[in-house]
Amino acid sequence: MMDIKVIAEAWKGDQPKYEELGQLVNKFIRSTITECEILPEITFRTKELYSIVKKIKKKLREKEYSYTDLNDKLGIRIICTFQEEMEVIEKFLYKYFEIKKVERKRETLDIHTLDYTSNHYDACIKTSIKQFTKYSTLKNLVFEIQVRTLNQHAWANTAHALSYKQEANIPPNLERKVYRLLSLYEIADDEFSVVNSSLKQLPDNEIYVLLRKLEGKIYKYAQVDFDRELSLNVFRTILGFLEPQNAKLLSLEIENFIKINSDKIQQIFAENEGRFYEIPLLTQPEIFIIWYCLNKFPYSFKDKWEDNFDADELEQIEILWGKQI
Amino acid sequence: MAKKIDTSTIQIERIVVHDLPKHKKGELALEPKYSEQESILTDGLRLFFKDKVVQAISSDKSFKIIFNSDTESPVAYIVNHILDSDGSELVKQSKTITKHLFEIQVGNNAAGIVVIIFGKVNSFHTIIILKLERDKGAQLTLDPLTRSFNIQEVEDLMLTQKTKIFKVAMFILRDDFNVKFDGLIMDYQIEIKEKKEVTTWFMDKFLGCMAFEDPKITTQKFYNYTRAFFNTIEGELDRAKYIQDLNSYIQKNALLLNPNEFAEDYLVSPEHRDNYKSYLDTKKFNFTAFPRDISQIEKHVKKIMIAFENDISIIGNKGTFENKVKLEKLENGNTKAEVISKIKNII
Numbered sequence: 001m002m003d004i005k006v007i008a009e010a011w012k013g014d015q016p017k018y019e020e021l022g023q024l025v026n027k028f029i030r031s032t033i034t035e036c037e038i039l040p041e042i043t044f045r046t047k048e049l050y051s052i053v054k055k056i057k058k059k060l061r062e063k064e065y066s067y068t069d070l071n072d073k074l075g076i077r078i079i080c081t082f083q084e085e086m087e088v089i090e091k092f093l094y095k096y097f098e099i100k101k102v103e104r105k106r107e108t109l110d111i112h113t114l115d116y117t118s119n120h121y122d123a124c125i126k127t128s129i130k131q132f133t134k135y136s137t138l139k140n141l142v143f144e145i146q147v148r149t150l151n152q153h154a155w156a157n158t159a160h161a162l163s164y165k166q167e168a169n170i171p172p173n174l175e176r177k178v179y180r181l182l183s184l185y186e187i188a189d190d191e192f193s194v195v196n197s198s199l200k201q202l203p204d205n206e207i208y209v210l211l212r213k214l215e216g217k218i219y220k221y222a223q224v225d226f227d228r229e230l231s232l233n234v235f236r237t238i239l240g241f242l243e244p245q246n247a248k249l250l251s252l253e254i255e256n257f258i259k260i261n262s263d264k265i266q267q268i269f270a271e272n273e274g275r276f277y278e279i280p281l282l283t284q285p286e287i288f289i290i291w292y293c294l295n296k297f298p299y300s301f302k303d304k305w306e307d308n309f310d311a312d313e314l315e316q317i318e319i320l321w322g323k324q325i
Numbered sequence: 326m327a328k329k330i331d332t333s334t335i336q337i338e339r340i341v342v343h344d345l346p347k348h349k350k351g352e353l354a355l356e357p358k359y360s361e362q363e364s365i366l367t368d369g370l371r372l373f374f375k376d377k378v379v380q381a382i383s384s385d386k387s388f389k390i391i392f393n394s395d396t397e398s399p400v401a402y403i404v405n406h407i408l409d410s411d412g413s414e415l416v417k418q419s420k421t422i423t424k425h426l427f428e429i430q431v432g433n434n435a436a437g438i439v440v441i442i443f444g445k446v447n448s449f450h451t452i453i454i455l456k457l458e459r460d461k462g463a464q465l466t467l468d469p470l471t472r473s474f475n476i477q478e479v480e481d482l483m484l485t486q487k488t489k490i491f492k493v494a495m496f497i498l499r500d501d502f503n504v505k506f507d508g509l510i511m512d513y514q515i516e517i518k519e520k521k522e523v524t525t526w527f528m529d530k531f532l533g534c535m536a537f538e539d540p541k542i543t544t545q546k547f548y549n550y551t552r553a554f555f556n557t558i559e560g561e562l563d564r565a566k567y568i569q570d571l572n573s574y575i576q577k578n579a580l581l582l583n584p585n586e587f588a589e590d591y592l593v594s595p596e597h598r599d600n601y602k603s604y605l606d607t608k609k610f611n612f613t614a615f616p617r618d619i620s621q622i623e624k625h626v627k628k629i630m631i632a633f634e635n636d637i638s639i640i641g642n643k644g645t646f647e648n649k650v651k652l653e654k655l656e657n658g659n660t661k662a663e664v665i666s667k668i669k670n671i672i
Contacts, residue, residue, distance in 0.1 A: 243596070264333060274368055299588065299598030319376050322333025323383035325509060325613060 004053055007067050011049050014141075018046045018074040021125070021138045025076055028131050032096065033078075034223045036088045037216025040080040047073050071101075071122045074143035079153045083193045086119060089147050097123040100142060116156055117186070118148030151192075155185040207235045210251055214285035217258055221269040222276070226284050234286040234309075238293070241304040246297055250289065257292045265291075268320050279316055290314070291321050328447060328502045330509070332379045335453075336445040337371040339363050341416050342474040343423040344465050345437040348430070357427050357439075358465075359420045361472035373480050374442065378453055381493040385583045387511040388614045389537035390494070390528065398533025399425055400454075401507075404496045408450045412443040422454065429530045438465065438479060449501035456492040456527065457483070492527050494534070506537040540618035546610060547582060548575060548622045554604045558597065561660055562652055565631060567591065572626045575619055583614040631662070639664065 022044040030042050047055075052070060059065035078089055093099060099121050106117035125132040127139050148156065162178065170178070199205070200212045211231055218226050239247050258265065265288075272282055281287050293301035294317070305314050344358040381387065392401035403418045419441035426439060435458045442453040459465075459482060465474045496508035512527050528534050548571070555567050570591040575582065584605055588598040602612055619626060631650075632638040639650060639662060651663040 264331070268333060271372065275372065297595075297599040298602065299592075300595030303595040316376075319379050319383070320333065322331055322335070322379050324329040324331055325382070325387075325389075325611065 007053060007056065008049060010067055011052060011073075014073065015046055017138060017141060018143070021135075021141055021143060022046055022074050022076070024132070024135060024138070025074075025125065025143070028096070028129075029076065029078065031223065032131075033089070033092055034219045034221075036085075036092055037220045038080060038085050038088060039219040039223075039225055040078050040085065040089065042076065042078050044074065044076045047075070071142045072144035074141070076143060076145045078145065078147045080147070080149055081192075082196050083149055083189050084197075086147055086149065090119065090121075093121055093123065093145060093147075096126065096129055097121075097145070098126050099123050116152065116159070118146055118152050118156070121145040121147070149189050151185045151189045155182055206247070206251060207232065207239060210239075210254070210289075211235055211285060213255060214288055217288055218283065218285040221265055222283050224276070224283050231284055231286055234284070235289070237308050238286070238289055241308065242293070242297075243300070246293075246300070249296065250292060253296075254288060254292055257295070258288055261291075272320065279313075279320070281313060281317060282320075287317065290317055294318055294321060327504045330497065330502065331447055332382055334445070334447050335375050335378060335451070337366065337374050337378075337442055337453075338445065339412060339415055339443040340366055340370075340374070340476055341419040341441045342465070342476055342479060343420065343439045343441075344467075344474065345423070345427055345430075345439060347436040348427070357420075357423050358467055359423065360467070360474050361416065363416060364473045364476035365471075366476060370476055370480060373483075374440075374455075377483065377491075378442070378455070378493060378495065381491065381511040382495055382509050384511055385586050385614055386513065386581065387493075387509050388581070388616070389506040389508070389611075390510045390532070390534040391505070391507050391537045393529070393533050393535045396529075396533030398429075398531060400532045401534075404452050404507075405498070407443065407452055408496065408498050411450065415441070415443050426456070426531050429526065431526075435459070438482075440476075440479060446495070446497065447502070449497060452496045454494045454496075454532070456531075494528075494532055507534070510534065536616045538615065540616035541621045543615040544575070544582065544618050545621040546608075547584065547615070548619075548625070550605055550608050550610050551584070551587070551601075554601055557600070557604065560654075562654055563593075563597075565652060568629060572629060575617070575622070575626050580617060581614045582617045584610070584612050586614075633660070633662070 026042055026044045033040065033042070047070075052067070052073065055070060056065055056067060059069075080086060080089060090102075101122040103120040105119065109117065121144065122142050123145050124142055125135060125139055127133055127136050132139075159178070159182075199208060202209060211228075215226070218224070239250075242250065269282065272279060276283050281290070290301075290305075294314075302314065305311070341360050341363050343360055346355050346357070348355045400422055403422055407413075407415060407418055419439075422441060423439045438455075438457040438459055440455040440457070442455070444451055444453065457479075465478050465482075467474055492510075492512045494508055494510045497504075499505065499507065510528055510532070512525055551571055552568065555564050555571075558564055558567070571587070574587050574591060584601070588601050592598045592601055605612060628640055628642060630638055630640045631652075641650060649664065649666070653661045653663070655661055
C-alpha cells in the first residue's frame, strides 16, 4: 500500500539535497571528464513528485517497492559521440564514484532482440575525492547515471515520443517499422565507430590525422568545443608552409610535446580561461602546433606565420608560452 | 642542477603602487605619495601585469644581474628580506625602495610610478619592480579609504600610452633555482651610447646590481660558438659572408649583444636561424642579451682571412671584404675571388 502523503513529505525534504547533489555531480563531471579527452553532453534532473509516485505505483504492481528503493530520484545523463567512448566513461565513473550497480542494457539483450542499449549506473559520491570531501551529508544518496551515444539518445527520445514502450496496441506493421529503425540506429553506431577509428589512421591524410590527435587535447585543457573548419584551414596552411621534414617531426612529436609540457599547458589554460574571447586560438587545437613550432623552429615558423596570419596574435601566444631563462 | 626560470609560470599575487612627483635633485619639500596598503587586484589586472612583465623579461634587452656587494642601495637587503619572509612587510619595504629611488634621482626628474609586485615564478617567490614615467597630466588617485592607489588606473595609463620608459627588474632567490645570479633586468634606456659600460642609474644606483658573468668571457664564448656554428653551414660563400657579418656585429657601437638580434639581422635563411638557436642551446649559451666586451677577441675580429686550397690566402681588415673582394661560386665548385686595386706592398 502506498501512502502518497508520506512520499510527498519525504520528497519535500529530500528534493533540495538531490538538487544540490545534481549541481555538484554535473559540475564535477563536466570539468573532469575532459581529462579523458572527450567532450560529452551532460545534463541532470531531479524527478518530479508525480513521476516518483507513478513509478512506485507501477513497480508495486510487480513487486514490493517503496520510495527508498527508487534510485533515480536524481538522474545524470552523459551523451557521447561514439560507442567506444562509453568504455572510457565507465572507467571514469569507477575512478570517481562509488558504483553500486551497473546495468549494461546491450549485454542483457537476447541476440534476437532489438532495444535501448545504454549503460545505467547506480552511484554515490566518494568523499575521498577532493571536490566531494565537504559534502559528507550527501554521500549516502544514490543517484543514477545514464551513459548513451547520440544515436541511442535519438532512439530513446523518438521511441518515447512514439510511446511504443507503453505497450500500447501498436499495429504490427508499425511496430515492425519501429524495430527496423532501431536496427538502423544500432548499425549507425557501429559504422560511425569503424569510420572514426579508420580515419584516425589514414596514412595519406596527415591534416585530418593531426586534427584528430589534437581535438581531445583541446577538450582536455580548454574544456570547450572548437571550430573544425577554422582548424582545418589553419592546419592546412601551417603544414603547407613548414619544410617537409619539419612537418613530419611535428606529426611524430606533437603528442609527446604536449605530454611533457602538460602542467604548463594546464596552467596557461586555467589562467586565461576568462579571456578566451580575446585570444580565440586558445580554444582551437592548432594552439598546440603553434607552441610546438615556436619551440622547435621559431624563426622559420614566425617568418611564414606573418605571411599568412596576424603577427600580433602570434606575439600574444608567444607571451603566454613565456621564455626559459 | 640549475633550474631555468620559466616566465610563463609567473603569478602576480600582491601589488603595491607608489607615486613619484616631478622633482629636482635635493628638492626636499616634495616626497613620494605612498600607498599604505596593497592595491586590489582582479584576475584581469593580474594577467595584464603578467603579460607586461613576461614581454619585458623575454625581450632582447633583458639580461641577468647580480647584486653588487659594494653598493649603497638597500634594494638587495630588502628584496632578500621580502623573499625570505614570504612577503611580510611588503608595503613598508616597498616604501623604503621608493624613497631610495626618489632620493638618488639626479637632475630634473619626470613624474613616475613605482609598482612592486610580490608573486611566484616556477612556484618560488619573486619580487618584481616596475618603474614607469608618466605624462604630466596623468595622475593617480589615492583612495582615501583604502590609502592605496587604484591599480586599474596604472593599467589605463599604460594602455593609453600616457606612461613611457618602462623598466623592469625581477628577483629570485639563488638557492631556489640553484643559480649564481639574482634576477633579470630590462631597461629600455640601457643602450646609452656614450657610456662605456652596461649600466644605468636604474640598475646600478637604484637596484645596486651589475651584469652577471664577466662580459669579456661571454662575448668570447658568443664569438667562438657562432664561428663554430658557421662551420656547420654548407656553402663557402655563405660562411664567408656570415663571418664578416659576425665581425661587424661584434664591433658595432652598442653596449649589449644578443644572439637573437644577430640571427634576425644577419642570418638570411630562417632555417639557419633555427639551427643557430638549436646549436647555441646545445652549448647551453643563452639566447638572451649580454654586455659586450671584445677585449679578448679584438685581434680575431679586426682581420679576416680566406685561405684557398691552392695555398693562396686573402687577408683583409674588418669591413673591407664585403666591398673590396668579390667572391663568386663557379659551376665546377671552385670559388673565384676578384680584387681590384693597386699593389701596395709585397711581404
